[in-house]
Amino acid sequence: MKNIIERKEYSRSQFTEADILADPFAQFASWFHDAALAALAVADAAHLATVDNNGHPDGRIVLLKGFDDRGLVFFTNYESTKAAQLKANPFAAVTIYWPELERQIRVRGAVEKTSREESQAYFSSRPRGAQIGAWVSMQSKPIKDRVTLDDAYRAKEQEFIDEEIPCPQNWGGFRLVPNNFEFWQGRDNRLHDRFAFHLKNGSWQRQRLAP
Ligand SMILES: Cc1cc2nc3c(=O)[nH]c(=O)nc-3n(C[C@H](O)[C@H](O)[C@H](O)COP(=O)(O)O)c2cc1C
Numbered sequence: 001m002k003n004i005i006e007r008k009e010y011s012r013s014q015f016t017e018a019d020i021l022a023d024p025f026a027q028f029a030s031w032f033h034d035a036a037l038a039a040l041a042v043a044d045a046a047h048l049a050t051v052d053n054n055g056h057p058d059g060r061i062v063l064l065k066g067f068d069d070r071g072l073v074f075f076t077n078y079e080s081t082k083a084a085q086l087k088a089n090p091f092a093a094v095t096i097y098w099p100e101l102e103r104q105i106r107v108r109g110a111v112e113k114t115s116r117e118e119s120q121a122y123f124s125s126r127p128r129g130a131q132i133g134a135w136v137s138m139q140s141k142p143i144k145d146r147v148t149l150d151d152a153y154r155a156k157e158q159e160f161i162d163e164e165i166p167c168p169q170n171w172g173g174f175r176l177v178p179n180n181f182e183f184w185q186g187r188d189n190r191l192h193d194r195f196a197f198h199l200k201n202g203s204w205q206r207q208r209l210a211p
Pocket of ligand 1: 062083
């Protein structure tokens, strides 16, 4: 086998017991703060892993739109493949990778829908084009061609002309409620720093893991 990309060392930083915070939510917020300060090309994209009815894993990127002490929020179509998988199996794993900071965060937990009010509030903050897009896209369903999509967009645009666009019933947020976090900082010689948090009887247990 031939390497397709040149080998890279991870030597930018370190992450030790002296650095890590006791509360994984605070640690998550702190790393997001660093990501914001570093003005990364993309800081909010996360891989979302779900499991289908047959127990087979699936994955895709979503944008994290919110985070607080309840969990991580993303928005999507409630009739999409991921939503069907989350209905059948309401657990997920989110993985974030920031190459510029040589950091990875993994979060696992149960997933629940956000309240309609939360979904509406976020929907109303979206640009108008994205709002119309949410109405038009029957996400994950087969469509005949691109023209069908573009025609549907123009028709909806006309339908809502001069009107506030309501949040579609089949569109909204999910919140991943964490029971596991892992923070990974790349280090030299592949001896990376890894800290895992696991929720046990209502309190967070922390362990350093071998890389
Ligand atoms: C950078 C990026 C951001 C994305 N953000 C979202 C998102 O926030 N919500 C969403 O439903 N899909 C988003 N997508 C599209 C998903 O990756 C996926 O194609 C779509 O949600 C359908 O997935 P599903 O068929 O598994 O439901 C994004 C894709 C990329 C590459």
